[in-house]
Amino acid sequence: MTITIRAFSLPKAGNCESEYEDAAWPCNASEGTSFPVRMAVADGATEASFSAFWARLLVQDYGEGLLTEETLPDRLMVLRDSWKESVGKEPLPWYAEEKLRSGAFSSLLGLTIERDPEVHRDGGRWTALAIGDSCLFHVRGGELLLAFPLARTSDFDSRPVLIPSVRGGDEGLEGAMRAAGGRWREGDVFYLMTDAFACWFLRRLELREGDPIGFVEGIQDDSSFEEVIRHQRGDRTEDGLVMLKNDDVTLIRCRLGAPDEG
């Protein structure tokens, strides 16, 4: 059983690489055979500053198995200290100081895959944790089995609850945490996407236009990913809606078993 993970990302059009504020763990490609396997994506809020760093702290902590549904409050305290220590090192102009006071914000979506022969000879269980609007999609045989935590484009609004990097913004955080779990078997594919791309994926499915599942399954390399994203950002629905909102885009694809052609 081989687990093949590929991460793809692209900053918002008009922004440079260093202004990309999503995060992925692992952040490029990995292949392995040992379980459990953990992966995560996060979307740092554009309105705040130092959000990219906050998003990276969150995905890394989940990826290393430290941050879980149970440990979230304790780990947030540790991560907030790291964030504060790192961003407060240099003297800052007045506006940066003011901005830091309100903190950074990020979504988080983490997926853990465990092998369990008792569940399935070539399979096991998976669990996922989500705060905010980054989404997980579970695909089997080219069919979507599950979308989590959002399942319709109408579920996306511009004000999701996000994880703050400073104390005091935690109201509603616990209530906003979503957990899911299920079974997987060899040949299944999981996709983790930040909001803009997840919303595009669901929109294509709702409109029954194109083949979004085939598209994400078939992405070979960074340049083919970039080309399609650039094209989709310019495309519109019949109602004039932008097909893919201009935002940072992040995708993790995790194939279980079947060798990755990408």
Place this chain on the structure above:
Amino acid sequence: MMPYTAEISRTNPSCFLFLIDQSGSMQDVMDPTNLRAMDSPMVVDGRTYTHTASGKTKAQGVADAINRLLQNLVIKCAKSEGVRDYYEVGVIGYGGDNTAYKVGPAFSGALVGREVVPIGEIADSPARIEERSKKVDDGAGGLVDQKIKFPIWFDPVAVGGTPMSQAMTKARDVLSDWVARHPASFPPIVINITDGEWTDSDPTPAAESVKALSTDDGNVLVFNIHISANQGASIEFPDDESRLGDQYARFLFNLSSPLPSYMQSIARQEGLQVSELSRGFAFNADMVGLIRFIDIGTRPSNLR
């Protein structure tokens, strides 16, 4: 394409232009307390005063609101690497002696004389930074005073008449150049803050010429705020001039642009009653109303 939907970016920034009444009556106290009759009336700057009162003058209230708005805009555009130039902002003052009106840029300090300035440069050039205190949650259910920095770019002035027509003409000159340089941008928003009637000539033709300017994304918006010195209810974003008490309020209502639909949504989120016909006008606004109006009028629809 729907108007007022252009993405606001560093390549296509937007623009706010404030026109600030700096006439002598702006010395009046805005929300007066401790009102006392004087033993005998006093004449200052051609106006007769009969009472003393405590509180901020209208000119101070407006200066606070503008400084606060500039601070909020800077913070909104501040990112890890610095301030992104999503906006350009100008503040034009109008006042001066009736025989020699003064209409022009009103920044203090390093930006003096500048008409429209990118927000990043505004961030780095306050005239001075004052310390004020603000009550904040202490995390244990109580409130503590926290010292916060309050940068000042604009100081209160209150002298002479109200050359509003000249101010609108100045806005047209500044913005006709701006829209020519930024044809794809979200259109500029002009916010005129005044407490009284013009003293030069009917500003309607000049205001109409400002509203006639446009980018590919729509026409320039002109909003008006009438600042109160009177007790009495304020009216924000009215949709019908018959609700407005006096002729001058109706005049300013008709001078104001209708609210674009995205701004109607923001106003509704703030709990205000607005309709499709609502205009960017506030009558008899107090300090809270002034700040709320400016906040709604300058909140981006699509900041990227």
